[in-house]
Amino acid sequence: xxxxxxxxxxxxxxxxxxxxxxxxxxxxxxxxxxxxxxxxxxxxxxxxxxxxxxxxxxxxxxxxxxxxxxxxxxxxxxxxxxxxxxxxxxxxxxxxxxxxxxxxxxxxxxxxxxxxxxxxxxxxxxxxxxxxxxxxxxxxxxxxxxxxxxxxxxxxxxxxxxxxxxxxxxxxxxxxxxxxxxxxxxxxxxxxxxxxxxxxxxxxxxxxxxxxxxxxxxxxxxxxxxxxxxxxxxxxxxxxxxxxxxxxxxxxxxxxxxxxxxxxxxxxxxxxxxxxxxxxxxxxxxxxxxxxxxxxxxxxxxxxxxxxxxxxxxxxxxxxxxxxxxxxxxxxxxxxxxxxxxxxxxxxxxxxxxxxxxxxxxxxxxxxxxxxxxxxxxxxxxxxxxxxxxxxxxxxxxxxxxxxxxxxxxxxxxxxxxxxxxxxxxxxxxxxxxxxxxxxxxxxxxxxxxxxxxxxxxxxxxxxxxxxxxxxxxxxxxxxxxxxxxxxxxxxxxxxxxxxxxxxxxxxxxxxxxxxxxxxxxxxxxxxxxxxxxxxxxxxxxxxxxxxxxxxxxxxxxxxxxxxxxxxxx
Amino acid sequence: xxxxxxxxxxxxxxxxxxxxxxxxxxxxxxxxxxxxxxxxxxxxxxxxxxxxxxxxxxxxxxxxxxxxxxxxxxxxxxxxxxxxxxxxxxxxxxxxxxxxxxxxxxxxxxxxxxxxxxxxxxxxxxx
Numbered sequence: 001x002x003x004x005x006x007x008x009x010x011x012x013x014x015x016x017x018x019x020x021x022x023x024x025x026x027x028x029x030x031x032x033x034x035x036x037x038x039x040x041x042x043x044x045x046x047x048x049x050x051x052x053x054x055x056x057x058x059x060x061x062x063x064x065x066x067x068x069x070x071x072x073x074x075x076x077x078x079x080x081x082x083x084x085x086x087x088x089x090x091x092x093x094x095x096x097x098x099x100x101x102x103x104x105x106x107x108x109x110x111x112x113x114x115x116x117x118x119x120x121x122x123x124x125x126x127x128x129x130x131x132x133x134x135x136x137x138x139x140x141x142x143x144x145x146x147x148x149x150x151x152x153x154x155x156x157x158x159x160x161x162x163x164x165x166x167x168x169x170x171x172x173x174x175x176x177x178x179x180x181x182x183x184x185x186x187x188x189x190x191x192x193x194x195x196x197x198x199x200x201x202x203x204x205x206x207x208x209x210x211x212x213x214x215x216x217x218x219x220x221x222x223x224x225x226x227x228x229x230x231x232x233x234x235x236x237x238x239x240x241x242x243x244x245x246x247x248x249x250x251x252x253x254x255x256x257x258x259x260x261x262x263x264x265x266x267x268x269x270x271x272x273x274x275x276x277x278x279x280x281x282x283x284x285x286x287x288x289x290x291x292x293x294x295x296x297x298x299x300x301x302x303x304x305x306x307x308x309x310x311x312x313x314x315x316x317x318x319x320x321x322x323x324x325x326x327x328x329x330x331x332x333x334x335x336x337x338x339x340x341x342x343x344x345x346x347x348x349x350x351x352x353x354x355x356x357x358x359x360x361x362x363x364x365x366x367x368x369x370x371x372x373x374x375x376x377x378x379x380x381x382x383x384x385x386x387x388x389x390x391x392x393x394x395x396x397x398x399x400x401x402x403x404x405x406x407x408x409x410x411x412x413x414x415x416x417x418x419x420x421x422x423x424x425x426x427x428x429x430x431x432x433x434x435x436x437x438x439x440x441x442x443x444x445x446x447x448x449x450x451x452x453x454x455x456x457x458x459x460x461x462x463x464x465x466x467x468x469x470x471x472x473x474x475x476x477x478x479x480x481x482x483x484x485x486x487x488x489x490x491x492x493x494x495x496x497x498x499x500x501x502x503x504x505x506x507x508x509x510x511x512x513x514x515x516x517x518x519x520x521x522x523x524x525x526x527x528x529x530x531x532x533x534x535x536x537x538x539x540x541x542x543x544x545x546x547x548x549x550x551x552x553x554x555x556x557x558x559x560x561x562x563x564x565x566x567x568x569x570x
Numbered sequence: 571x572x573x574x575x576x577x578x579x580x581x582x583x584x585x586x587x588x589x590x591x592x593x594x595x596x597x598x599x600x601x602x603x604x605x606x607x608x609x610x611x612x613x614x615x616x617x618x619x620x621x622x623x624x625x626x627x628x629x630x631x632x633x634x635x636x637x638x639x640x641x642x643x644x645x646x647x648x649x650x651x652x653x654x655x656x657x658x659x660x661x662x663x664x665x666x667x668x669x670x671x672x673x674x675x676x677x678x679x680x681x682x683x684x685x686x687x688x689x690x691x692x693x694x695x696x697x
Binding site for chain 2: 016017020021024028031046048
């Protein structure tokens with residue numbers, strides 16, 4: 001705020017002095033020039049009358065010659081004064097408007113408004129750097145979960161586009177160089193409500209600088225970083241960056257899991273939903289030979305995971321020397337039929353288009369499908385706005401790094417329980433995953449399940465805590481029942497229970513009693529979440545489920561029913 | 571030589587001298603207190619204030635404050651003069667003139683403070 005006032009005052013210095021001088025000379029002239037009153041006596045204007053006259057003349061209101069008609073010398077001076085004051089005003093107003101339009105001034109105003117908006121936040125918020133595909137997804141999802149965030153991006157138009165998005169919360173955005181620590185400080189790095197820093201720019205070096213800055217200036221804050229190279233990843237980990245997400249490695253690991261244990265892959269897929277596939281459409285990729293176009297960071301990660309699972313890959317790469325591709329690599333882009341023939345497209349079972357150019361990837365897929373229409377296709381999508389064409393191309397799996405990272409970040413921030421669950425699930429075998437998948441498929445028709453967490457606390461589940469405090473018992477099953485019809489279970493499955501003493505239970509049994517402080521992870525149909533939260537909040541509904549008997553809730557009916565039960569007992 | 575500094579010092583000292591010229595003389599003697607001098611003192615004081623606008627240094631902020639005090643005192647004096655001369659039946663009495671002159675005396679003190687700060691800053695400034 002102070003910055004704006006100082007800048008305004010400094011720039012208005014000359015125009016204000018010009019106005020004062022114009023007024024002073026006009027007033028002085030009118031006072032000195034002799035006039036005449038209505039009786040023809042000589043009369044001298046006083047300072048008060050002169051100021052009054054100049055005030056309305058200068059602002060072009062013009063009440064006329066007051067208090068007595070002017071003499072000719074007075075009129076000559078008034079003519080001069082008129083032009084002087086009007087020009088002075090125009091100059092001052094013009095300077096003011098040009099200052100308000102000034103780029104530098106507007107930047108200061110935007111910066112000040114931003115810093116003010118950040119200071120005013122009174123609840124935990126995340127500092128997000130980089131408003132690309134991932135950044136946009138993160139702030140939108142967080143806002144829908146009611147979590148505040150603040151965004152900093154180098155690109156002015158991206159920040160402007162933030163204003164056009166319909167978000168349920170106001171997200172303050174700043175156009176600034178994110179590697180500049182003062183921008184991060186303005187964005188609330190020192191703010192006690194700041195809950196973490198998320199670096200999502202497309203440049204590893206920039207993300208590294210952000211992580212380093214926040215670790216040095218605010219060592220307690222957790223940092224989530226995007227990294228696309230192993231070098232940067234190791235570098236970030238070296239100074240204690242909490243979470244580092246490499247989109248290529250994450251995808252490659254998940255992709256390899258599809259071959260080894262499809263059910264486990266499905267469990268992961270549902271929980272973290274990196275790309276939405278309807279339940280019925282899931283098909284495990286064939287184990288035969290694969291063609292990999294593009295041996296960049298994406299191609300390398302995939303090739304490593306595939307060879308780890310014992311799957312043969314033929315690599316096509318345009319720049320063999322720079323990418324350091326193995327000797328068997330076929331040189332070419334893969335967009336032309338001849339290269340694909342050479343790689344043996346007719347005998348191949350799968351194709352991965354992993355170059356960093358969307359048009360080339362699509363061209364590879366189209367050409368390959370033309371040569372062998374039974375191919376299982378996987379493509380990397382680099383730009384979010386190409387969604388429609390990638391969907392139209394009939395690709396089996398599309399990998400979009402920005403979306404992948406965005407969803408990963410949102411999962412980490414909104415359902416930390418999910419990470420615990422997946423860590424435990426990873427230790428189980430394929431049979432366990434099969435059982436889980438069949439249970440989930442049993443309650444859902446064909447949509448992928450939603451997952452949500454419930455903490456037994458006064459805030460989230462007031463009815464449950466109240467009943468527990470009165471000495472009652474609530475089991476996992478009670479929460480999984482439909483409050484409208486106590487005999488029917490809700491379409492959902494309890495996945496994981498974390499007791500307040502950190503004891504963990506995978507797929508908790510229905511009769512497991514709940515305690516205050518327990519955290520429950522559930523997956524199922526989205527409507528089940530609404531009903532479950534209703535049960536957990538509403539005393540009446542919960543009692544109904546626990547006792548199987550619809551108790552009266554009004555005090556008169558409660559008294560009557562108590563009398564009736566007394567009578568039946570005696 | 572910095573032309574901006576010359577203008578700056580010029581207006582600050584001129585505000586003091588003009589104010590002093592108006593203030594000096596018998597407190598309630600109309601012949602000793604010229605209305606033109608009060609007008610000039612007010613105009614120069616206003617200009618001096620504006621010249622201090624937007625200076626973020628500490629000395630600049632103090633100079634702006636003292637200058638605003640002088641303006642306030644002089645504007646009060648001018649308003650009293652205008653009201654007594656034009657809006658009352660009694661017109662200018664020695665008592666009213668005395669209060670006008672003492673108000674300008676207050677402004678004079680503020681002007682002197684400004685000049686002292688200016689001189690101090692100049693003395694402390696070493697190249």
